[in-house]
Amino acid sequence: MRQLTVHRHVDVAPDAVWSLLVDLDAWPRWGPSVRRAALDDGGELGLGARGHVWTAVGVRLPFEVTSFDPGRSWAWRVAGVPATTHAVRPDGDGCRASMGAPLWAPAYLPVLAAALVRIDHLARPA
Numbered sequence: 001m002r003q004l005t006v007h008r009h010v011d012v013a014p015d016a017v018w019s020l021l022v023d024l025d026a027w028p029r030w031g032p033s034v035r036r037a038a039l040d041d042g043g044e045l046g047l048g049a050r051g052h053v054w055t056a057v058g059v060r061l062p063f064e065v066t067s068f069d070p071g072r073s074w075a076w077r078v079a080g081v082p083a084t085t086h087a088v089r090p091d092g093d094g095c096r097a098s099m100g101a102p103l104w105a106p107a108y109l110p111v112l113a114a115a116l117v118r119i120d121h122l123a124r125p126a
Contacts, residue, residue, distance in 0.1 A: 003085060003100035006109055008116035014095040016123040017088040018071050024051070030118040032056065032111050037063075045074065053078060075100075084112065 010017055020026045022045045024037040035058060039051040047068035054060050066082070067075045073087035085100040097119055099112040 002103055004103060004106055004109055005085075005098055005100040006113045006116060007096055007098045008113075008120060009091055009094055010097050010116075010120045010123055011094040012123045012125075014088045014090050015071065017095055017097050017119055020119050020122055021074070021086045021088065026122070027053075030115050030122055032114050032118075046070075084108075 020030060024039065024045065027034045027037045033056050034053055035056050036054040037051060039045065039049055041050075043049065045065060045068070047065055049065040049068075051063055052060050053063050061079045063076050063078045063083070065074055065076050067073070067085075072089065073085060075085040076083050082102055085098075087098040087100075089096045089098075097116050099115060101108045101112060
């Protein structure tokens with residue numbers, strides 16, 4: 001599926017960003033539209049994982065992970081609709097974090113860009 005994508009160079013190892021992307025407890029800290037997230041089985045995020053995400057305004061929506069490349073990328077469907085992709089790749093002495101939205105959702109790109117800024121700050125050592 002073609003997507004609109006935003007990118008950000010982050011001066012940390014890719015695994016530092018990846019750990020934030022797959023930690024559901026961290027999602028509200030970097031995702032402006034996320035209040036909470038939980039997997040139905042309480043396991044780890046992976047291909048086929050199902051759960052629920054609560055939006056910033058409190059709406060509870062089901063999700064399913066539709067692609068998962070450990071340490072590199074994952075994508076999901078939210079409420080049955082293809083949603084965002086999340087990726088990280090080595091880039092020089094850091095990494096390139098990317099998020100994508102469906103072609104029909106260009107208005108969501110600023111939200112994704114804000115998420116990448118938050119991830120940048122969260123991933124850096126204190």
